[in-house]
Amino acid sequence: MTSRSSTQDYTWHFNNRHDSDLLVYYGPIDDREELFLKQSILCYQSKLFEKECANAPSAPRGHSHSREAGTTLHVTIEAYYDARMVEGVIHALHRPVHKAKEWLSGMGWEALLRIFDFAEYLGLHEFQPVVRDLLCQRVGEIVDPGEVRRAIDLVGPLQSRYVAHGQFALDLDQVMERLLHQRERTRNRQREQTEATRRDLRRIMGMLCDPDARYQISEGEYERFAEAVKRSNWLL
Incomplete structure (x- = not known):
């Protein structure tokens, strides 16, 4: 992923494919900052890896990626935490709230729900109200x-899974409500439309x-x- 203001460099460290950690370096090369994401969130579950690995000469099919240091990354692609979702969370961590809201406003309810879940997993409690409000709107x-x-x-x-998660559980209740x-x-709209249709059909029958x-x-008509x-059911 590349933003307009800086180039982002990703470094992966894997020990076990089923219990993996990801360390992301972002910002200019001479002034990089670290962002540690909890284990098993991105790694082999991210579309980001599919794209990066597919572009690597050593991995034409998108299943492995070799670094100059000799480390090889083996990736199994799953779709739940995709690159766009991760990008939104990274934006939220390192951008003003209004910028995050601007980026999120182009998403539909399903993408917002997934980001909402992801933000809770990372403990981004200041970011969650922004996502919640947009999700409720959608x-x-x-x-x-x-x-x-x-x-x-x-x-x-999600309500069942996070029933004891304090504010997040309350936020999910609000979304469900x-x-x-x-x-x-x-x-109600369907009932009104059905009744209007029946009235119209009775009028036609009368004519x-x-x-x-x-x-x-x-x-x-x-x-x-x-x-x-x-x-055969319009008169019921």
Whole structure:
């Protein structure tokens, strides 16, 4: 990853593929700072590695990377903590809050939920309210009932996992409350649309029964009525 203001250099140290640590050096080469990320977060789970290893001459298939020092990195790619997600957290650690918010504002609810989870794992308690507020905003914008259900299915297990995690658990409750409210709104909207459709079909049926009015029915109205008759449930 490269930012506009500085070039970032990544150094990996692996002892055991299943219990790995990552040390990230960032900033100018002559004035580098260290960022230690907890074990098993990035390492073999990150799309960042897939990209970096694929670009290495010694690893044309993206599964290993050799340094001049002789250390070889073997990577198994999994998708959960991807590079964009990690970049957002690094930005949050080393940028003003308004910059982090600006970067996060382009994300959808699912990406924000994953970053929210990731930030809790790293203990970034000052960063979490920014993500939480944007996440609540995004889930409040969901209008598709299926997507609302999917969001509830993703947040629910997190609630169970972090039930004793203080403020984070309360934040997840807030997100779930917003989702349940959104689910009720979508259900009400569906009921209103269903009732409006039924009223319209009853109107068309009344016109069909009236010899003086049936000729005023449009082709589209005929088609809607015929489709409703095929479903055979519009009068229920």
